[in-house]
Amino acid sequence: MFKLKRPISPPEEASAQPRKDAGENLPPLQEHKRQCLCKLTRLVGAAGVATAMWPLLSALGPDEKTLADGEPIDIALGDIAPGQTVRRLWRGRLVLIRHRTEEEIAQARALDGKTVISPQADAERVKPGHEQWLVVYGHCPHAGCIPNELAGGNLGWLCPCHGSEFDLSGRVTRGPSTENLAIPDYAFHADGLTLRLGVKSV
Numbered sequence: 001m002f003k004l005k006r007p008i009s010p011p012e013e014a015s016a017q018p019r020k021d022a023g024e025n026l027p028p029l030q031e032h033k034r035q036c037l038c039k040l041t042r043l044v045g046a047a048g049v050a051t052a053m054w055p056l057l058s059a060l061g062p063d064e065k066t067l068a069d070g071e072p073i074d075i076a077l078g079d080i081a082p083g084q085t086v087r088r089l090w091r092g093r094l095v096l097i098r099h100r101t102e103e104e105i106a107q108a109r110a111l112d113g114k115t116v117i118s119p120q121a122d123a124e125r126v127k128p129g130h131e132q133w134l135v136v137y138g139h140c141p142h143a144g145c146i147p148n149e150l151a152g153g154n155l156g157w158l159c160p161c162h163g164s165e166f167d168l169s170g171r172v173t174r175g176p177s178t179e180n181l182a183i184p185d186y187a188f189h190a191d192g193l194t195l196r197l198g199v200k201s202v
């Protein structure tokens with residue numbers, strides 16, 4: 001049977017026309033007010049962002065900015081007591097600075113010639129005249145984990161990942177690590193109370 005097709009209506013005229021911005025139809029005074037309001041909103045928004053960022057920016061002291069830039073940094077040693085280890089993050093890596101006691105130095109030197117995995121004398125791992133300061137990276141050479149202090153550090157470090165151990169000179173005494181804790185470049189200022197990390201000499 002023959003069916004009548006529904007006539008297709010033409011698109012509505014309104015939808016065929018590009019939409020005009022609501023503001024274009026406003027009287028001049030209202031349009032001026034609308035523009036002022038837009039500017040004010042942008043200004044308040046910018047001020048809000050600046051206010052939100054300020055604590056973050058102001059929290060970055062000179063030290064942190066220098067750290068972020070990877071420049072050499074000075075570390076004051078005067079407040080680090082014998083038997084204490086301080087940690088510093090530098091160039092994205094952890095650095096351990098251990099103020100070794102006389103007993104700890106003697107203990108480390110007693111192991112000279114007995115650390116067979118990667119033999120090295122204690123004197124080769126510290127600076128002459130500054131034997132009390134052990135400065136090493138705090139990342140296990142096996143796979144990069146951070147070793148924990150054994151008995152507060154006076155027995156060395158134990159890596160929690162696979163059990164490598166390091167003595168008071170940072171030498172590996174038990175694997176699976178086959179390397180000693182690495183030593184960053186550093187030097188002492190003339191006063192002996194400040195260490196500069198990231199340089200071979202000052």
Ligand code: FES
Pocket residue numbers: 140141142143144145159160161162163164175176177
């Ligand atoms: S990462 Fe330290 S023993 Fe494996």
